[in-house]
Amino acid sequence: xxxxxxxxxxxxxxxxxxxxxxxxxxxxxxxxxxxxPKDYGYGGFFARHxxxxxxxxxxxxxxxxxETLTNAAYVVRDLESRNVAYRIEVVLYSNAVLAADAFxxxxxxxxPLLEALAKQGVxxxxxxNSLVSLHQNPANVYDYMKVIPAGILQIVKKEMQxxxxxxxx
Numbered sequence: 001x002x003x004x005x006x007x008x009x010x011x012x013x014x015x016x017x018x019x020x021x022x023x024x025x026x027x028x029x030x031x032x033x034x035x036x037p038k039d040y041g042y043g044g045f046f047a048r049h050x051x052x053x054x055x056x057x058x059x060x061x062x063x064x065x066x067e068t069l070t071n072a073a074y075v076v077r078d079l080e081s082r083n084v085a086y087r088i089e090v091v092l093y094s095n096a097v098l099a100a101d102a103f104x105x106x107x108x109x110x111x112p113l114l115e116a117l118a119k120q121g122v123x124x125x126x127x128x129n130s131l132v133s134l135h136q137n138p139a140n141v142y143d144y145m146k147v148i149p150a151g152i153l154q155i156v157k158k159e160m161q162x163x164x165x166x167x168x169x
Contacts, residue, residue, distance in 0.1 A: 029113050053158075053164065092127060125146055
């Protein structure tokens with residue numbers, strides 16, 4: 001290898017990459033890692049008001065699920081950067097339960113991101129009513145997900161417990 005090529009490679013690897021930022025915060029598969037400026041925030045609002053509680057309701061396993069998982073990942077990164085406690089729950093109901101099938105291939109592309117979020121404490125709930133109506137086996141749901149009786153009632157329960165409801169529709 002020539003000295004010139006070696007210098008070019010060293011320079012290239014020294015340049016910051018938008019996909020890999022060594023900031024000590026969680027990273028997520030297939031998502032661009034966006035740097036979080038220290039001086040850009042909410043004036044300590046979240047730190048002063050305790051645990052941030054969010055429940056996402058997802059009925060579509062396509063674009064809505066993708067946007068929800070992306071939003072959850074960026075919220076986790078932002079709150080972690082500010083040392084703010086959080087509780088995030090994603091409720092899958094209607095056709096979105098199809099993405100919870102550990103043996104299904106159709107939505108397997110979400111698996112790495114789902115698992116990464118679960119490792120960061122994001123909880124996943126799957127609607128039993130939807131599973132049954134779509135002829136899905138509740139036993140096939142990923143191990144880190146919990147089957148609950150009714151997705152809509154789970155969202156209502158979380159709202160009554162003080163969670164902010166987000167639906168990416």
